[in-house]
Amino acid sequence: MSKLIPVIVVIVVVGVAFAVFGNPFASGNALPPPEPDPSNNTTPVPIGDEPPADRTWISPGRVNVTIGAGATYPVRAEYSVTVHNGNLAPTAFSVRYAEPHYVAEGFSAPPEGAQDWVIIADTRPVLAPRETREILIALVIPTKKDSLPNWEFWIIIGEVKEGDFVVAEMAVRWLITTKSK
């Protein structure tokens, strides 16, 4: 029995350490470690009046990412989509990457493999009645691609409904601009 005590002590110490400092294995949606960021250049934008509380909505409608010529790869850009559940019951939502249904002028469809560059912190959140929740979206472009044009992808959010013939979804358009100089 006494031989087990050191093992148990190690397990306890590791457990407490993860409890205090965080556990990288706790979530399948965990994001890769962030890059050092000496200048926080994510711009918070004030937004206007919200739709009524009994409406389901998302915000924002568009996210613009501009990658400077001096950016160090892998490049990481993050922005949270805010989802509001207008229902009076807990509601499951689907949050997914999508090819754009159309693209903005001067932009193209995403390059091959772009889906793998997009990390969604929670792809199937369940929101309490009238709850508003932010869901982090991260774009991590692994290497610089000189031929990569300006491109666009969508994050589509909708209620998970079984058996409905007609459903509604809402999209956040991500427009990626890469500066060459």
Add this chain to the structure above:
Amino acid sequence: MRRTILSLFATLALMLLFLVPTPVAAQTTADVAVNATPAYISITVAPAGYNFGTLATSSTTNTTAGYFTMTNSSTIATNITISVTGATWTGGVAWTHAEDGVPGADTVGLNSTTLANNWSVGVVVKNAAPLTLQTGLAATTNLQFGLSIRAPTSFSDGVLKQNTVRLTAAA
């Protein structure tokens, strides 16, 4: 007793190891600017269902042009695209969803129109590459629309077929 307590302690430690959630890291790398258009997108659609009933081969069956109402509480103008979620209509021998809207053997077409167009103009409801049903729908302006199904030219069975029509709003 001591052994029991130690076992319990170890179990609790392991639970901490695997259950404690970790805050998601959030940072944008240097020389990358991220900003967003301040807006809310909000649509719902009703009714959620429609039964086209028993279809004859090569027949076309419409809802009324304004049968469905998309309630729009968005704070900016949006484009509304329409698609089906499945490449096939499931149930028995599946029907292929015709991307060009033209029916065939066990192949079904689906079209849509807005109330304003009242079937004078319609769009093919596709599975891949959704088309735009309404461009530049003004903020807080609802949209009424209808669906038209073009039945296959021949059936393999009489089993109920199902698919899902999806409206997507984007700024």
